[in-house]
Amino acid sequence: MAVTLRLTRGGGKKSPHYRVVASDRRSPRDGRLIEQVGIYDPRCNPPEVKFDMARVDHWLAAGAVPSETVGQLIKKVRRAAAAAPTE
Numbered sequence: 714m715a716v717t718l719r720l721t722r723g724g725g726k727k728s729p730h731y732r733v734v735a736s737d738r739r740s741p742r743d744g745r746l747i748e749q750v751g752i753y754d755p756r757c758n759p760p761e762v763k764f765d766m767a768r769v770d771h772w773l774a775a776g777a778v779p780s781e782t783v784g785q786l787i788k789k790v791r792r793a794a795a796a797a798p799t800e
Contacts, residue, residue: 715739716777718769720753721746730754733764733783735772748772753786764790 715738720731722743733751736744750772751764769787773779779787 716747716772716775718750718772718777718779718783720780720782728756730756733786735768735777738778751786762786762790766790766794 716735717738718733718735719742721734721736722729722731724730731753732749733753734746735748735750736746740746748768750768752761754761764787
């Protein structure tokens with residue numbers, strides 16, 4: 714099974730929010746999914762991005778390919794985590 718990490722759309726007309734999911738590459742955008750690994754809400758200021766990085770790393774290690782947008786969001790979250798001060 715070819716797995717991809719991608720966005721599925723939720724919300725109403727002109728008020729989108731997205732779930733980041735692991736799904737079969739052949740499934741439709743809002744079709745059957747394997748697991749939800751995060752959320753993305755572009756309407757917040759700044760946009761809200763949350764990932765379960767342990768599960769994202771699991772799927773990437775298992776051969777999942779992120780979509781272009783999800784790949785950019787993962788990079789953004791990793792940079793923010795690296796820049797955050799640790800105590």
